[in-house]
Amino acid sequence: MIQDYEISPLLENLGLVSESHISSKIYELYEAIEDSGYDAEVVEAFVDCFGAYDSIEEILEKVEETYNGQFDSDIDFVENLLIDTCSLPKDLPSYIYIDWERTARDIMYDYSTSKGYYFRNL
Numbered sequence: 001m002i003q004d005y006e007i008s009p010l011l012e013n014l015g016l017v018s019e020s021h022i023s024s025k026i027y028e029l030y031e032a033i034e035d036s037g038y039d040a041e042v043v044e045a046f047v048d049c050f051g052a053y054d055s056i057e058e059i060l061e062k063v064e065e066t067y068n069g070q071f072d073s074d075i076d077f078v079e080n081l082l083i084d085t086c087s088l089p090k091d092l093p094s095y096i097y098i099d100w101e102r103t104a105r106d107i108m109y110d111y112s113t114s115k116g117y118y119f120r121n122l
Helices: 007-011 025-036 038-050 056-066 076-086 100-110
Strands: 067-070 111-114 116-119
Touching: 007 025, 007 038, 007 116, 025 038, 025 056, 038 056, 038 067, 038 111, 056 067, 056 116, 067 076, 076 100, 076 111, 100 111
Parallel strands: none
Antiparallel strands: 067 116, 111 116
């Protein structure tokens, strides 16, 4: 019996580790994550935001659909998002200022973040 342990929410939610059990499927899990091209931290951040699913394949599919990158702040994320999606006109007059803090607050209703990783809400 394991009395004191700390594990990632990913392993706990998939039921791979408990007080009295360590599943050998942990190796398959991390192999699937490695094959997906995502870091384990990205997958764990997704689980922090949205909870666990029934299988790692389902989690990786949702990460593929929703992952938007890693950023230092909501403002950096939103500014990058708006530039990448061409939502800001290229000829924006210099006398117009964007309140990035408020813009980030409003746009973040549609996104979730954990540990600097950003995901579009499902």
